[in-house]
């Protein structure tokens with residue numbers, strides 16, 4: 128099997144494992160333009176990158192009409208490069224970044240769709256909001272008319288223990304529902320619950336994810 132056929136096989140298997148209504152964000156970070164183009168040629172329409180520089184480089188040469196999602200930690204000084212370019216910033220992990228996205232979006236007179244990233248794993252190398260910071264970003268959104276929160280994103284803990292992973296995904300879903308039923312702000316709508324990666328996406332789907340972010344499984 129050549130590279131292209133392998134990607135095609137893997138995507139087929141992933142597609143069969145995803146129920147209707149669960150979308151795939153193919154994470155192409157660490158992979159070349161050619162491999163990324165292979166993924167697109169297999170019918171994938173949402174691509175995820177975690178480095179601004181890599182994303183911009185790929186956007187320059189890949190002309191297919193795909194939705195680019197930014198999924199990595201975003202430094203405030205790089206926010207400006209994404210505004211008006213990406214379909215979704217999945218990784219808003221601080222009020223500082225949120226406010227910067229507002230400022231830059233207002234400058235360009237656009238509304239930028241984002242997800243709020245939560246970190247419920249207790250692993251401190253990961254970025255993201257804590258459950259009890261929900262009201263902080265919600266109240267900040269009152270001053271962010273150029274940002275639209277479309278849901279939340281989170282990762283499972285680094286463990287082999289499925290029960291631990293499930294617990295975190297379950298809590299993310301609970302937070303998602305709670306925000307959904309408690310806010311009536313125009314620029315906050317819970318539509319996207321982004322959780323699950325190559326090793327844990329079946330659990331995430333069982334716990335209600337409607338967007339999964341899968342990388343290594345596509346290329347392995």
Ligand SMILES: *Cc1c(COP(=O)(O)O)cnc(C)c1O
Pocket residue numbers: 154156177198199323324325326340341342343344
């Ligand atoms: C790399 C990455 C993924 C994909 O991880 P895989 O294990 O390769 O599937 C998903 N989400 C984020 C935020 C990532 O950085």
